[in-house]
Amino acid sequence: MKQLLVLAALVLAANSAIPTRATAQAISKEPYPTKPIRFVVPFAPGGTADFLARVIGEKLTQRLHQTVMVDNRPGASGNIGMEIVARAPADGHTIVIAMVGSWAMNPHLYKLSYDVVNDFAPIIHVASMPGVLAVHPALPAKTVKEYIALARQRPGELTYGTAGVGTFAHVSGELLGVMTGVKLTHVPYKGSGPMLPDLVGGHIHSSFESITPMLPYITAGRVRALATTGATRAQVLPDLPTIAEAGVPGFDNPSWGAIGAPARTPRPIIELLNKEINTVMQMPEFKEAIRLSGGNVTGGTPEQFRDYLKSELAKFGKVIKDAGMKVGG
Numbered sequence: 156m157k158q159l160l161v162l163a164a165l166v167l168a169a170n171s172a173i174p175t176r177a178t179a180q181a182i183s184k185e186p187y188p189t190k191p192i193r194f195v196v197p198f199a200p201g202g203t204a205d206f207l208a209r210v211i212g213e214k215l216t217q218r219l220h221q222t223v224m225v226d227n228r229p230g231a232s233g234n235i236g237m238e239i240v241a242r243a244p245a246d247g248h249t250i251v252i253a254m255v256g257s258w259a260m261n262p263h264l265y266k267l268s269y270d271v272v273n274d275f276a277p278i279i280h281v282a283s284m285p286g287v288l289a290v291h292p293a294l295p296a297k298t299v300k301e302y303i304a305l306a307r308q309r310p311g312e313l314t315y316g317t318a319g320v321g322t323f324a325h326v327s328g329e330l331l332g333v334m335t336g337v338k339l340t341h342v343p344y345k346g347s348g349p350m351l352p353d354l355v356g357g358h359i360h361s362s363f364e365s366i367t368p369m370l371p372y373i374t375a376g377r378v379r380a381l382a383t384t385g386a387t388r389a390q391v392l393p394d395l396p397t398i399a400e401a402g403v404p405g406f407d408n409p410s411w412g413a414i415g416a417p418a419r420t421p422r423p424i425i426e427l428l429n430k431e432i433n434t435v436m437q438m439p440e441f442k443e444a445i446r447l448s449g450g451n452v453t454g455g456t457p458e459q460f461r462d463y464l465k466s467e468l469a470k471f472g473k474v475i476k477d478a479g480m481k482v483g484g
Contacts, residue, residue: 167398187247187424191222195251197236199229203365203448208252209279209445211414214435215428232321233257234265241269245417247424247439250278252414255323259467263475264321272465275415276425278431284450285409286324286383287369288331288398289378290361291354299382299401302361306337316342316350316359321480324412327363327384329478330408331398354378364393365410366449368389383407389449411453413460429457 194212196205205227212223220234228236237257238433244251254280269275288299296302306313317324320343328339332442340455342359344350347368355377362378366389372378373392383389384408398406414432416425433454445452474480 178422183242187219188219189418190248191224191424192219192247193243193249194225195236195240195249196225197229197233197251197253197257198227198229200227202368203284203410204252204254207412210441211252211281211435213434214438215431218434219433228305232261232265232319234261234267235238236270237261237271238267240415240417241274243417245276245419245421247416247420247428250414250416250428251275252281252412255409255411255467256321256326258464259471260321260323260326260411262468263472264480272461272468274418276418276420277457277460277464278414278416278425279429279436280453280455280463281412281414281436282445282450283385283409283411284365284445284448285383285389285397286327286363287366287373287383287392287395287449288327288361288363288381289354289369289373289387291357291359292376292379293357294360294379296381297379299396299398302381303331303335303337303402304404306335306339311339311340313361314359315361315363316344316354317363318347318350319345323384323408324363324365325480326474327408329480330406330474331363331403333474333477334403334406367447370449378475383449387451390446390451391449405464410452413464415460425457476480 194208196208198204208225212225215223228239233256237253238248240251258271272337290296296305314327314429325341326343339420347364350362351368351372353359355372370468373380380395382396382401383392384398386397386399388395388397436452436454442452
């Protein structure tokens, strides 16, 4: 709950360096924004993307002097909300924040009516948040190497639960299997809520899950954390190695969130939004909220996000193909 309180405090905090509407118009060369900005979240309220949207949206409301309205459009693993934005007018008044699954995994798992590279204008890569590989304490594996060795001894018997098919947690398990040659059995749930009690109760052996919902169980000793899924250690769990450090060199699969707009949105508007969101992300309160979730603020230019997206699409395309991943299984 601590990180949620930090986020709430950020939403209420004032910022004195607020540009005037004239500044925005001068940058965009057109009156912008001329009406409320629709900030689409392709997921239900309460998730990471939703919290990020509400914090960033509140600050943009202050800085652009126009209301930024969060619009939750869940369904089809984020594809419904993404399609809404891809087909929206390219005038800067509709933007989307989505996680790695929607940007880089779903294109390999679903037949989509849009293209994430060609139908969206990248704005900014917001944050990277590693997951954590954790096991039930009864499982005789205290390190990643022991976990892999056990999986080799019992091919297909070790289960790992996730919040659903195509999530970063699902792909983390498949990626570990591809990189080590072990066979794990995926057990998808309808969210982290129903999955975690089964992990704590020993009904599944392990899970790759975001740090935030897992942390209370780790702290209480109800699950055993083995490693995190990103390239660097999580600040909130500094003594826990990454999977790469723990025996699988090159493993790097954090969750991440990013913001985009419909393709052909005028470049000055994209640059303005990128500038303002970068400013919000450098606020100490925002950085602290991300740190408490185990993540890191990224930021950067639209081009940096586009390049990163293309690299992630290529990476996950190979992982999904090699693992034989399919929707619904």
